[in-house]
Amino acid sequence: MTFSQFRDCLDQEVLGGKPSLFGLRLLKALWSTNLGRQAVLRLRLAQLLTHYRCRYLAQRQLVRLAMRFGLYAEPTSAIGRGLRLPHPTSIVIGKGLRIGKRCQLYQQVSLGAAPRDHDGLMPRIGDDVTVYPGAKFVGEGRVGDRVIVGANAVVTKPFGDDVVVAGIPARAIRRVGPGDRLGSVRT
Template sequence: MLHTKFLDTCTCEVLGGKPRWVYLRLLKVLFSRSPSRQSVLYIRLVQLCSSQGWSIIANWAQYRLVTSFGLYVHPRAEIGKGLRLPHPTSIVLGGGLQIGERCLIYQQVTVGAAPRNHDGLMQRVGDDVTLYPGAKFVGRGRVGNRVVVGANALVADEFGDDVVVAGVPARVIRSTRAGDRVGAVHRL
């Protein structure tokens, strides 16, 4: 992650799109009582410092994430712009995975690392996805764009765009596309 991308992402996610006094306002967030903004800022700090080779600062930010929020984000996880964490506790985002833009992730969500035989980054979560509390992604589990994953769902299969999935194991319970019949299955 480049410094300019870090500032752009933090301005959008942490500061609500207000580009004035960015550095001072980000410093204020580090010492504020807003856990959702603070956790996103620490995630972005880990990504920036890891990509730049600043391991001491990256380890410190990772330590703060784990001890303050119980939140583990692997430095190799690629997370798109617009991440929101309303209740940033007990969230695990493994290595080698890719999460799309404008994702909303609630507490106790686990998105496992990419399988060992997978080359490069594995897209687990598309754009505009909501992951409700307790959702788990394991094995080949992945979802497309504009998907809602229900509470405590176990996603172990591949699902396409515009669906609502829930259950253990997860299955499509509703399609959100206009004109589709209810319950239509859309696979990647």
Template sequence: MRFGVYVGPRSVLGAGVHFSHPTSVVIGDRLVLGERCRLYQQVTLAGAPEGEKAFPRLGNDVVVYPGAKVIGEGRVGNNVVIGANAVVNRAFGDNVVLAGVPARIVKRLDAGSESAAT
């Protein structure tokens, strides 16, 4: 744990990952986080217990707002916004805004627009 961020030893973080408010951020073991992602405070990205194959994978240009969780087999495509306190526990494709518990699509983003992470 450094600066309030824990990253599991077998996790892979892409280039340009940004911790906007690096407090109480947990990135569990074996997680894959794409390029140019932005994480806010109290975000948890966690997989299944040791021995199981379920672990999150986030694409490029993903923004994860405060308190959100991506757990188990939660897979998130490119250019996705995950709203505050949302819980993602299943797969979602590209160019969407997710919110709620469990998370659901609340908006579709234009694939040609600028990245969600900017």
């Protein structure tokens, strides 16, 4: 993640699209009471430091994430703009994953690492996806764009776009219409 990508991500995720006084507002967010913003800021900072080969400083940010939130993330995973962590506790983001834009991950979500025989980054989550508490992605489990993953779902196989998945193992239970907003679902 380059500095311009870092700044673009934080403008949207942490600062709410208000780029004025960028540095001061980031310091305020780092010490604010909004834990979701703190976690995203520290994760993005670890990604930036990893990109510029400041491994020690990146590792310090990752340790703070782990100690404060229980959030374990691989900084080399590709995470799209607009990540939201409303309750950033006990979240695991494995190695070699690609997470789409405007995703929302709730507490206790585990995104398993990419399979060993997979080259490059493996898409685990598409764009505009909401993953509710306790959901797990293992093996070949992945979802497309505009998907809602129910609480405690165990996703072990690929799913396409515009669906709601739930259950153990997860299965598509509803389709989301193209005109629907993410929260409203059609049966």
